[in-house]
Amino acid sequence: MNKVRFGIIGMGNMGRFHADYLLKGQVARAELTAVSDSYAPNLAAYSQLKTFDSSEALIRSGSVDAVIIATPHFLHTTIGIDALQHGLHVLVEKPISVHKADCERLLAAHTDKRLVFAAMFQQRTDPRYKRIKHLIASGELGQIVRTNWIVTDWYRTEAYYASGGWRATWKGEGGGVLLNQCPHNLDMLIWLAGAPCRVRGFCQLGRYHNIEVEDNVTAYFEYPNGGTGVFITSTGEAPGTNRLEIVGERGRLVLEGGRISFTRNEVSMLEFSKTSKAGFARPEIWNVEIPAPNTGAAHHEITQNFVDAILDGAPLISPAAEGMHSVELANAILYSSLTQQTIELPLDGAAYEAKLNQLIAESRFEKKVVQATAEDFTKSFSR
Numbered sequence: 001m002n003k004v005r006f007g008i009i010g011m012g013n014m015g016r017f018h019a020d021y022l023l024k025g026q027v028a029r030a031e032l033t034a035v036s037d038s039y040a041p042n043l044a045a046y047s048q049l050k051t052f053d054s055s056e057a058l059i060r061s062g063s064v065d066a067v068i069i070a071t072p073h074f075l076h077t078t079i080g081i082d083a084l085q086h087g088l089h090v091l092v093e094k095p096i097s098v099h100k101a102d103c104e105r106l107l108a109a110h111t112d113k114r115l116v117f118a119a120m121f122q123q124r125t126d127p128r129y130k131r132i133k134h135l136i137a138s139g140e141l142g143q144i145v146r147t148n149w150i151v152t153d154w155y156r157t158e159a160y161y162a163s164g165g166w167r168a169t170w171k172g173e174g175g176g177v178l179l180n181q182c183p184h185n186l187d188m189l190i191w192l193a194g195a196p197c198r199v200r201g202f203c204q205l206g207r208y209h210n211i212e213v214e215d216n217v218t219a220y221f222e223y224p225n226g227g228t229g230v231f232i233t234s235t236g237e238a239p240g241t242n243r244l245e246i247v248g249e250r251g252r253l254v255l256e257g258g259r260i261s262f263t264r265n266e267v268s269m270l271e272f273s274k275t276s277k278a279g280f281a282r283p284e285i286w287n288v289e290i291p292a293p294n295t296g297a298a299h300h301e302i303t304q305n306f307v308d309a310i311l312d313g314a315p316l317i318s319p320a321a322e323g324m325h326s327v328e329l330a331n332a333i334l335y336s337s338l339t340q341q342t343i344e345l346p347l348d349g350a351a352y353e354a355k356l357n358q359l360i361a362e363s364r365f366e367k368k369v370v371q372a373t374a375e376d377f378t379k380s381f382s383r
């Protein structure tokens with residue numbers, strides 16, 4: 001094989017976006033041959049390709065080697081399992097599933113390791129995060145003692161929530177900002193600073209919007225080394241803030257407004273505290289500006305890496321298996337808030353699934369779907 005034949009399942013906002021760059025030839029050695037959507041009008045623009053009104057038909061058509069799954073999240077699990085079981089390489093949109101137990105079901109279907117199974121966490125290609133990752137991995141920060149991410153610039157209007165029947169319902173989406181917008185941030189936080197081991201979440205359901213799920217969240221984390229973290233997010237705040245602060249014994253790193261600044265302790269603050277004879281002394285600092293182009297993340301880079309993994313065995317930037325961690329953390333924050341208790345990780349996936357099923361069964365929420373005005377969907381990507 002010298003070219004990967006792609007099928008896209010789910011031709012809504014994201015499926016169309018993937019189709020666009022594939023049809024423009026922005027991914028080398030990739031060819032879009034088929035698309036599928038259960039809503040026929042969404043296929044009309046692709047008459048030059050093979051079109052299917054069900055994922056099952058596309059998966060069994062013999063016309064693709066790989067699929068991108070861009071449907072509502074619950075279907076990532078069932079469609080992903082079906083595609084893997086039929087010998088297709090899979091690139092699944094974030095979140096890889098709605099809850100941890102579904103993630104485990106999906107990942108368990110990846111038995112044939114010749115198949116490449118990746119997830120669309122394109123922020124891992126953002127040069128700014130790559131620089132921070134490199135800095136942490138090279139030991140510049142030393143032991144991490146605190147993380148703090150205020151990411152309240154995911155502003156969404158009522159029109160956004162009314163634009164799709166599945167959005168922001170327990171049954172259709174399985175959550176709100178934590179499941180839709182924040183998988184990227186939670187993935188990034190874990191990618192950079194590791195996973196917390198203890199979580200206390202405070203989620204306000206429908207604080208800003210007429211929805212039944214969370215749109216305003218504050219979470220407190222504890223890490224295995226005793227480090228702590230706070231994660232704040234909202235879809236109701238404008239202008240909102242996006243400030244990531246990671247503190248290590250060797251200094252403080254801040255990413256805000258496209259700028260990374262690193263205030264570096266000349267010596268470890270932990271060592272200094274133990275050895276200094278003066279009570280009010282503090283380590284000398286250096287102010288370090290870290291250049292990193294603010295070009296943003298690129299979905300097609302993840303897709304290119306997926307193709308390179310299939311054809312050349314290139315290591316994946318974003319393996320699907322790593323996609324479970326952000327789902328587990330999102331679930332833990334919600335579970336903690338719903339049960340008003342601190343949650344130890346690893347999360348009990350079965351207990352969370354039972355809680356979510358209870359919310360679905362008890363939901364009395366009537367979703368009113370209104371056609372949104374046509375607008376540039378790429379404005380929704382994080383900057």
Ligand SMILES: NC(=O)c1ccc[n+]([C@@H]2O[C@H](COP(=O)([O-])OP(=O)(O)OC[C@H]3O[C@@H](n4cnc5c(N)ncnc54)[C@H](O)[C@@H]3O)[C@@H](O)[C@H]2O)c1
Nearest residue numbers: 010011012013014037038039055070071072073093094164
């Ligand atoms: N990586 C990113 O930056 C990013 C950005 C936005 C959305 N997403 C993800 O992409 C996914 C889709 O989001 P969206 O905003 O495009 O939603 P959307 O509602 O615009 O599109 C979903 C599409 O799936 C179709 N669909 C539903 N059931 C189907 C089935 N059984 N078979 C085939 N098609 C089916 C719908 O008809 C619709 O066209 C979500 O999981 C979301 O989290 C990722």
